[in-house]
Amino acid sequence: MERVLVGLKRVVDYNVRVRIRSDGSGVETDGVKMSINPFDEIALEEALRMKERGEANEVVVVSIGGSECQQQLRTGLAMGADRAILVETAESVNPLTGARIFLELIKREAAELVLLGKQAIDDDNNQTGQMLAALWGRPQATFASRIELNGSTAKVTREVDVGLETIEVDLPAVITTDLRLNEPRYVKLPDIMKAKKKPLDQIPVADLAVESAASITAVTFEPPEQRQKGIIVKDVAELVAALKDKGLV
Amino acid sequence: MSKILVIAEHDGSSLNLSTAKCIACATKLADAKIDVAVFAEDGTDIANEAAQLDSVSKVLLVDSPSNRYPLAAIIAPQLVAMADGYSHLLGPSTTFGKDLMPRVAALLGVNQISDVMTVLGTHKFKRPIYAGNAILTVEAPDDRPVVATVRTASFSAVGSGNSAIVEQVSLDADIPDHTRFVELQAGQSDRPDLQTATKVVSGGRALGSSENFDIIFKLADALGAGVGASRAAVDAGYVANEMQVGQTGKIIAPDLYIAIGISGAIQHLTGIKDAGTIVAINKDEDAPIFEVADLGIVGDLFQIVPELEKAIGS
Numbered sequence: 361m362e363r364v365l366v367g368l369k370r371v372v373d374y375n376v377r378v379r380i381r382s383d384g385s386g387v388e389t390d391g392v393k394m395s396i397n398p399f400d401e402i403a404l405e406e407a408l409r410m411k412e413r414g415e416a417n418e419v420v421v422v423s424i425g426g427s428e429c430q431q432q433l434r435t436g437l438a439m440g441a442d443r444a445i446l447v448e449t450a451e452s453v454n455p456l457t458g459a460r461i462f463l464e465l466i467k468r469e470a471a472e473l474v475l476l477g478k479q480a481i482d483d484d485n486n487q488t489g490q491m492l493a494a495l496w497g498r499p500q501a502t503f504a505s506r507i508e509l510n511g512s513t514a515k516v517t518r519e520v521d522v523g524l525e526t527i528e529v530d531l532p533a534v535i536t537t538d539l540r541l542n543e544p545r546y547v548k549l550p551d552i553m554k555a556k557k558k559p560l561d562q563i564p565v566a567d568l569a570v571e572s573a574a575s576i577t578a579v580t581f582e583p584p585e586q587r588q589k590g591i592i593v594k595d596v597a598e599l600v601a602a603l604k605d606k607g608l609v
Numbered sequence: 610m611s612k613i614l615v616i617a618e619h620d621g622s623s624l625n626l627s628t629a630k631c632i633a634c635a636t637k638l639a640d641a642k643i644d645v646a647v648f649a650e651d652g653t654d655i656a657n658e659a660a661q662l663d664s665v666s667k668v669l670l671v672d673s674p675s676n677r678y679p680l681a682a683i684i685a686p687q688l689v690a691m692a693d694g695y696s697h698l699l700g701p702s703t704t705f706g707k708d709l710m711p712r713v714a715a716l717l718g719v720n721q722i723s724d725v726m727t728v729l730g731t732h733k734f735k736r737p738i739y740a741g742n743a744i745l746t747v748e749a750p751d752d753r754p755v756v757a758t759v760r761t762a763s764f765s766a767v768g769s770g771n772s773a774i775v776e777q778v779s780l781d782a783d784i785p786d787h788t789r790f791v792e793l794q795a796g797q798s799d800r801p802d803l804q805t806a807t808k809v810v811s812g813g814r815a816l817g818s819s820e821n822f823d824i825i826f827k828l829a830d831a832l833g834a835g836v837g838a839s840r841a842a843v844d845a846g847y848v849a850n851e852m853q854v855g856q857t858g859k860i861i862a863p864d865l866y867i868a869i870g871i872s873g874a875i876q877h878l879t880g881i882k883d884a885g886t887i888v889a890i891n892k893d894e895d896a897p898i899f900e901v902a903d904l905g906i907v908g909d910l911f912q913i914v915p916e917l918e919k920a921i922g923s
């Protein structure tokens with residue numbers, strides 16, 4: 361196929377212990393390490409492997425957000441993507457609007473496959489891929505742990521609650537990635553240098569003339585209820601006694 | 610009045626418990642009238658089972674060979690054809706619901722509320738974000754349908770002493786043929802189902818191999834417990850993917866959870882926040898799992914676990 365689009369969302373790094381701003385208006389992101397959403401990194405790795413196997417000619421990474429997202433796009437280019445597109449907006453973008461933006465890019469780029477992470481680890485919404493497939497009127501294969509391209513179709517194994525489900529979809533399609541699909545490569549220093557020369561297009565969101573979907577309003581953020589730290593018992597006998605006390609054994 | 614349509618989840622022969630939990634969530638909405646949609650092939654038994662669930666007014670059965678497998682691309686247009694007149698469409702936050710509901714939401718032109726954990730009003734809910742490290746109160750616009758998935762661990766299933774009517778429905782929807790089921794490899798286990806077990810024993814990276822993981826199974830059997838695992842244990846191939854507990858695995862709420870050789874990464878902890886009692890066995894006294902454990906024991910699991918199994922068995 362000619363072109364694969366991969367979404368890269370800039371999110372708080374998964375190792376950061378997030379803190380809620382004291383006024384409940386959001387999560388503290390000042391001075392916090394930001395990274396590519398881990399599921400998206402897996403999506404990109406998969407696209408790069410498709411290219412390396414000769415199944416795709418071009419891998420284009422896309423991010424929607426402020427100019428700071430260039431950082432994640434440059435990382436994507438250093439991993440091996442051919443080009444990057446930043447759809448610039450200062451506003452936070454809800455999943456349905458995000459899907460509409462991607463649909464517009466699919467048309468512009470004539471993409472045959474879109475690979476997205478199954479969820480972003482900030483909002484944990486798990487919606488955009490499914491929504492994009494719906495708007496596009498094309499198949500979705502979510503939570504993929506294995507992808508096999510066979511010309512005009514793809515066979516995708518999905519991680520579902522009861523085990524592994526395999527489906528076959530016609531291309532074009534949207535595939536969203538689960539953690540066990542692959543292990544993303546590390547970026548090497550020379551690749552970072554090379555990535556600086558690769559094209560990164562900035563498109564103001566207004567240029568795409570996409571209608572914004574009504575948002576679900578965020579009212580307040582609060583920390584979760586904390587569990588109390590319990591006690592350390594000295595041996596198995598004491599543990600069993602404590603469990604018996606609670607009626608658990 | 611809230612007119613709610615709950616999408617039933619089933620395995621082709623019986624209902625998944627997530628359906629009764631979604632209905633429990635629906636009952637928290639003021640003045641709720643709750644219908645259940647069943648998409649199945651030969652689904653009469655499933656529909657009858659749904660009709661017994663408390664608080665259900667009506668079960669709508671869409672019985673068709675194309676509904677043999679739970680494929681989102683095939684069910685979504687049917688659900689949309691059925692959505693007229695409903696104020697809320699609810700599905701479970703299981704892989705089935707997570708796959709299906711956003712597709713439906715997009716076709717209806719709305720954003721979805723994912724993982725509802727608390728109902729504050731007909732359009733106001735709480736949901737976890739950042740792997741459960743923050744709780745967000747959200748409000749949906751009230752001039753269009755609410756599409757939501759329900760975090761099943763937050764709700765106790767409704768009972769089943771009801772006898773609602775079952776209505777066969779035929780729909781005018783375009784069913785695509787671009788998505789085809791190939792196969793399902795389901796884990797075979799006689800043990801209690803991880804998602805509904807009252808006790809769960811989980812093993813982590815420290816087990817070191819699938820052979821070693823046996824001691825986890827033995828302890829679980831002595832307790833009559835289901836078995837789970839950390840992502841590291843699944844990635845390393847000790848056990849199957851459906852056993853993963855956490856942000857990207859299963860969110861569970863057993864009365865007893867025993868974490869063995871699991872460090873307690875935030876992505877793991879998010880899956881067990883609602884457990885009754887958490888027990889941790891770890892050789893590192895500074896492991897984060899001890900921050901949330903009600904009972905902890907510091908030491909070598911290969912010594913402690915067999916001892917514990919014996920003590921429980923006797």
Ligand SMILES: Cc1cc2nc3c(=O)[nH]c(=O)nc-3n(C[C@H](O)[C@H](O)[C@H](O)COP(=O)(O)OP(=O)(O)OC[C@H]3O[C@@H](n4cnc5c(N)ncnc54)[C@H](O)[C@@H]3O)c2cc1C
Nearest residue numbers: 813814815839840841855856857858870871872877892910
């Ligand atoms: C996007 C994302 C999603 C994720 N989703 C999940 C998820 O859903 N579920 C999940 O579990 N993880 C998830 N993870 C991974 C998570 O961050 C951790 O890497 C993982 O949980 C670690 O597994 P573990 O505790 O088994 O291994 P480790 O962190 O390596 O811990 C092993 C523990 O065993 C102890 N130990 C070692 N030997 C012994 C012994 N002989 N006796 C007793 N104790 C011993 C050690 O002290 C240590 O605490 C996710 C990560 C990312 C980035």
